[in-house]
Amino acid sequence: xxxxxxxxxxxxxxxxxxxxxxxxxxxxxxxxxxxxxxxxxxxxxxxxxxxxxxxxxxxxxxxxxxxxxxxxxxxxxxxxxxxxxxxxxxxxxxxxxxxxxxxxxxxxxxxxxxxxxxxxxxxxxxxxxxxxxxxxxxxxxxxxxxxxxxxxxxxxxxxxxxxxxxxxxxxxxxxxxxxxxxxxxxxxxxxxxxxxxxxxxxxxxxxxxxxxxxxxxxxxxxxxxxxxxxxxxxxxxxxxxxxxxxxxxxxxxxxx
Amino acid sequence: xxxxxxxxxxxxxxxxxxxxxxxxxxxxxxxxxxxxxxxxxxxxxxxxxxxxxxxxxxxxxxxxxxxxxxxxxxxxxxxxxxxxxxxxxxxxxxxxxxxxxxxxxxxxxxxxxxxxxxxxxxxxxxxxxxxxxxxxxxxxxxxxxxxxxxxxxxxxxxxxxxxxxxxxxxxxxxxxxxxxxxxxxxxxxxxxxxxxxxxxxxxxxxxxxxxxxxxxxxxxxxxxxxxxxxxxxxxxxxxxxxxxxxxxxxxxxxxx
Numbered sequence: 001x002x003x004x005x006x007x008x009x010x011x012x013x014x015x016x017x018x019x020x021x022x023x024x025x026x027x028x029x030x031x032x033x034x035x036x037x038x039x040x041x042x043x044x045x046x047x048x049x050x051x052x053x054x055x056x057x058x059x060x061x062x063x064x065x066x067x068x069x070x071x072x073x074x075x076x077x078x079x080x081x082x083x084x085x086x087x088x089x090x091x092x093x094x095x096x097x098x099x100x101x102x103x104x105x106x107x108x109x110x111x112x113x114x115x116x117x118x119x120x121x122x123x124x125x126x127x128x129x130x131x132x133x134x135x136x137x138x139x140x141x142x143x144x145x146x147x148x149x150x151x152x153x154x155x156x157x158x159x160x161x162x163x164x165x166x167x168x169x170x171x172x173x174x175x176x177x178x179x180x181x182x183x184x185x186x187x188x189x190x191x192x193x194x195x196x197x198x199x200x201x202x203x204x205x206x207x208x209x210x211x212x213x214x215x216x217x218x219x220x221x222x223x224x225x226x227x228x229x230x231x232x233x234x235x236x237x238x239x240x241x242x243x244x245x246x247x248x249x250x251x252x253x254x255x256x
Numbered sequence: 257x258x259x260x261x262x263x264x265x266x267x268x269x270x271x272x273x274x275x276x277x278x279x280x281x282x283x284x285x286x287x288x289x290x291x292x293x294x295x296x297x298x299x300x301x302x303x304x305x306x307x308x309x310x311x312x313x314x315x316x317x318x319x320x321x322x323x324x325x326x327x328x329x330x331x332x333x334x335x336x337x338x339x340x341x342x343x344x345x346x347x348x349x350x351x352x353x354x355x356x357x358x359x360x361x362x363x364x365x366x367x368x369x370x371x372x373x374x375x376x377x378x379x380x381x382x383x384x385x386x387x388x389x390x391x392x393x394x395x396x397x398x399x400x401x402x403x404x405x406x407x408x409x410x411x412x413x414x415x416x417x418x419x420x421x422x423x424x425x426x427x428x429x430x431x432x433x434x435x436x437x438x439x440x441x442x443x444x445x446x447x448x449x450x451x452x453x454x455x456x457x458x459x460x461x462x463x464x465x466x467x468x469x470x471x472x473x474x475x476x477x478x479x480x481x482x483x484x485x486x487x488x489x490x491x492x493x494x495x496x497x498x499x500x501x502x503x504x505x506x507x508x509x510x511x512x
Contacts, residue, residue: 023390068391088387097393131344134279135324137353139391 012053012077015111016087019103020072024063025138025247026098030072031062039063039099043074046094050087051080058114060254064206066246068139071102071253075113111256119183121253122208124196124244126216133192140193141212141248147194147219152187154225155218158232159185159198159211166235168214170206170243178204178235187215197252206243214241268309268333271367272343275359276328280319281394281503282354286328287318295319295355299330302350306343307336314370316510320462322502324395327358327509331369367512375439377509378464380452380500382472389448396449397468397504403450403475408443410481411474414488415441415454415467422491424470426462426499434460434491443471453508462499470497 020043028036032044044055057076063069082090087104095101110116127133127140128147136142159182166178182200189195196215198208214231217223223231223241231239276299284292288300300311313332319325338346343360351357366372383389383396384403392398415438422434438456445451452471454464470487473479479487479497487495 021390023393092388097388097398098390100388100390102387131358132348132353132356134277134354134356135395137279142353 012079014078014080015075015107015109016051016078016084017073017075017105017107017111017113018087018091018101020074021070021100021102022068022072023098023138024066024068027065029063029065029067030059030069039072040074042096042099046091047076049094050082050090051078053078053080058112060113060117060120061203061251063249063251064246067249067251068247069251072251073113073117073254073256075107075111077109113254116256117254119199119201119255120203120251121197121199121255122203123198123250123252124208124212125248125250126194126196126212127192128194129192136193138247141245143216143220145220147216148221149187149189149194149219151221151225152215152219155215155228156185156187156196158225158229163232164235165204165207165232167232167237167240168207168210169204169237170210171237176204180204180207209244209246209249210237210240212244212248216244217241268335270334270336271331271363271365272307272334272340273329273331273361273363273367273369274343274347274357276330277326277356277358278324278328279354279394280322280324283321285319285321285323286315286325295328296330298352298355302347303332305350306338306346307334309334309336314368316369316373316376317459317507319505319507320502323505323507324503325507328507329369329373329510329512331363331367333365369510372512373510375455375457375511376459376507377453377455377511378459379454379506379508380464380468381504381506382450382452382468383448384450385448392449394503397501399472399476401476403472404477405443405445405450405475407477407481408471408475411471411484412441412443412452414481414485419488420491421460421463421488423488423493423496424463424466425460425493426466427493432460436460436463465500465502465505466493466496468500468504472500473497 022039027039030039032040047055055076057074060073084106088101091101125140127136127142132142162181164178180202184199186197278295283295286295288296303311311332313330316329340362344357347357381396383392383398388398418437420434436458440455442453
């Protein structure tokens, strides 16, 4: 069985970092699966052809089934000898066209896509209007009701800073320290699209989608900005809103 | 077997016109098929539920498998009594989310989506760049090579006016008078997207895709603008370029 970047892998000659974009619509998430198709399965299989080596990659984090990425980052150790400036084009010629390598770099051995990450940006897109756009169905959450943007922005202000985000952690997820710092949380209208952006030092499992689900309740007037803060402070997942659908979420950027 | 708007249908009480948008990616074109899924099959089936009546619609024209529409127009005769202002929302609640009714109107009996159309606008989108965008794969033709836009625009000027477009007609298509008038033909860069627009009184089968395929040959320097004109004037399909892929083409608007 494969393990992620186990120590024996570090005997290899190179540490390769890739910047990846993918449309998550056809995959059961990023992380390698035994019985279903994940982005990582495809990437490792194709990169093994390219590098002539077994590849066990680590990623900045997993993304769920249906979630997209503009800037996922992975790394892996290899003895493969392909010049680094040929990797992008060669990888893209092997990969299906819903997974794209945007950049490849050879990095120091102490770089880990997962452990070296210091912050991330996620965006979430809602499409709001009377008539849904068929071209956005896999890339946004469609909401017919008009949303009160000012109320959402008021609630978002409470998200910024260091908080215990237990209220927005997926129920049944592996227990982890629920304290995270959000540096910036915004929501703006771009035509029929309402785009949220969350910039933080880390995110709990389902945290963005659970926050957006609760913020939409604020936007439709089902709850208030102050009540949003109380829900967050209450640390009880059952008080928050429903999980927003996966297809509106994008891992935009990972910072190192 | 169903026929399009046969005379007996005109005994019915209402003539309904719909403006439709669809993502053609999952369908074998617009026109009703017996053995595969077409947009028309879905529309008629769902509208029959809504109107409580058999529905045989006529469209402004067919679109091929994989081709998209922002503004397809259809009409049908019905005795169904649903108020016209409820049709859009009710239809969209029944339709899959890749087919959307944007507007519904009750029109005079002499209106035919097909025969009353006086002009159409098609657009075609190319994505050009070193790194393909995975989110555009089903909505553009991806071309790595840089295209000479000035040369394409020079060739496009020859398209405007009344011409015999036999050179760009699909081989093996039903013979039809190959004279069409193009009022406007443009090509502009919008970021990584190169967008063609063709406004004309009618289009032969595969005409836009065959023109775009030949214009891309101009753009990559494989042929010249003058040679493009000669190909058009030569009326020989075999001299023109390959048919551009379906997923870049959109029926944007039909004028009546």
